[in-house]
Amino acid sequence: xxxxxxxxxxxxxxxxxxxxxxxxxxxxxxxxxxxxxxxxxxxxxxxxxxxxxxxxxxxxxxxxxxxxxxxxxxxxxxxxxxxxxxxxxxxxxxxxxxxxxxxxxxxxxxxxxxxxxxxxxxxxxxxxxxxxxxxxxxxxxxxx
Numbered sequence: 395x396x397x398x399x400x401x402x403x404x405x406x407x408x409x410x411x412x413x414x415x416x417x418x419x420x421x422x423x424x425x426x427x428x429x430x431x432x433x434x435x436x437x438x439x440x441x442x443x444x445x446x447x448x449x450x451x452x453x454x455x456x457x458x459x460x461x462x463x464x465x466x467x468x469x470x471x472x473x474x475x476x477x478x479x480x481x482x483x484x485x486x487x488x489x490x491x492x493x494x495x496x497x498x499x500x501x502x503x504x505x506x507x508x509x510x511x512x513x514x515x516x517x518x519x520x521x522x523x524x525x526x527x528x529x530x531x532x533x534x535x536x537x538x
Contacts, residue, residue, distance in 0.1 A: 452510065485506075497519045
């Protein structure tokens with residue numbers, strides 16, 4: 395993830411970075427999607443549209459400005475903030491980059507004290523499909 399340069403992190407920072415390309419995702423989640431289609435067809439459709447995942451965790455980063463770098467990256471690359479949540483001292487930011495009516499990239503940033511988690515999802519989710527997914531879960535929540 396371009397905003398997190400090793401030179402900008404503290405020397406004690408522990409970094410784990412995982413990149414899962416699309417062909418590996420399809421191989422491992424194909425059977426899961428089949429099971430999901432029976433239990434939760436809306437979620438199965440959304441998972442099927444994910445093309446690639448990058449995950450990065452940074453621990454023990456001290457007082458560096460990693461979240462500010464993340465925020466600047468989002469602004470410089472034309473991301474729109476979808477949701478920002480503060481919960482139990484953690485900040486969660488969900489941001490999207492669209493092209494036409496398709497969500498091409500979803501970036502999540504989660505900060506809890508000195509621990510950071512960043513998730514970059516490359517997708518091809520139609521905004522209407524996302525709206526249907528949200529409505530489905532709102533109806534499901536009301537039924538419970």
